[in-house]
Amino acid sequence: MGRVVVDVMPKPEILDPQxxxxxxxxxxxxxxQFTGVRQGKRFELEVEGPVTDEVLAAARExxxxxxxxxxxxxxxxxxAQED
Amino acid sequence: MGRVVVDVMPKPEILDPQxxxxxxxxxxxxxxQFTGVRQGKRFELEVEGPVTDEVLAAARExxxxxxxxxxxxxxxxxxAQED
Structure with a gap:
């Protein structure tokens, strides 16, 4: 079973109240120590079988x-998630 | 300026409605192609200067x-975020 990780962050010019x-x-x-924080989202998409280039292209879309x-x-x- | 990335995901046994x-x-x-999705959070913590072991330890805590x-x-x- 493969897994694709997608990370989404608010654009730098967008206010991020969270x-x-x-x-x-x-x-x-x-x-x-921390001077700034941005909060975004992380998705883990599971696929049957390996993470092929087609799977990555679909995940990108x-x-x-x-x-x-x-x-x-x-x-x-x-x-693709490295385990 | 350094940046530390923290990824947080719902535990596998926890229902994830999103x-x-x-x-x-x-x-x-x-x-x-995708048989399952989990949604979590991604934080980017900014620090002045480099990401030292102390900064990473503080971020972990x-x-x-x-x-x-x-x-x-x-x-x-x-x-530490690799750019």
């Missing part, structure tokens, strides 16, 4: 057409 | 104490 909230909370818990909103998000990675 | 919804929608859009709910989620990756 990330902002995390960035604000980290120093209150003693994590002062699904990532841009369905798993992300191209107006506000970037697909930053589509890759 | 992933289920995506898995149901994919075949309707012609993506029939933040990942388990704040960025994830250990009852229902697993931290699957904490790593």
């Amino acid at each position: 990330g902002k909230a995390v960035a604000g909370a980290l120093p209150r818990l003693g994590f002062t 699904a990532a841009t057409t369905m798993l992300s909103n191209p107006v506000i998000e970037d697909v930053v990675r589509v890759a | 992933g289920k919804a995506v898995a149901g929608a994919l075949p309707r859009l012609g993506f029939t 933040a990942a388990t104490t704040m960025l994830s709910n250990p009852v229902i989620e697993d931290v699957v990756r904490v790593a």
Whole structure:
């Protein structure tokens, strides 16, 4: 069984209120090293059998057409999962 | 400027309604290769300067104490981002 990982992040110029909230909370818990946080999504798509080039191409198309909103998000990675 | 990526996924035994919804929608859009989908979160933590071992240790602690709910989620990756 193969698995494709798709990572989607808010575009840099888009406000990210979830990330902002995390960035604000980290120093209150003693994590002062971090100057910024962005929060995005990670999808794991399972396929029967191996992750072929066709599967990756389909995952790439699904990532841009369905798993992300191209107006506000970037697909930053589509890759077979290395276990 | 360095960046640490933290990936958080719902535990395998936990129901994932978002992933289920995506898995149901994919075949309707012609993506029939995928047999299952899990949806999780991806955080990008920014630091001034390089990603040292101390920064990674702090990110690991933040990942388990704040960025994830250990009852229902697993931290699957904490790593410096390779650009």
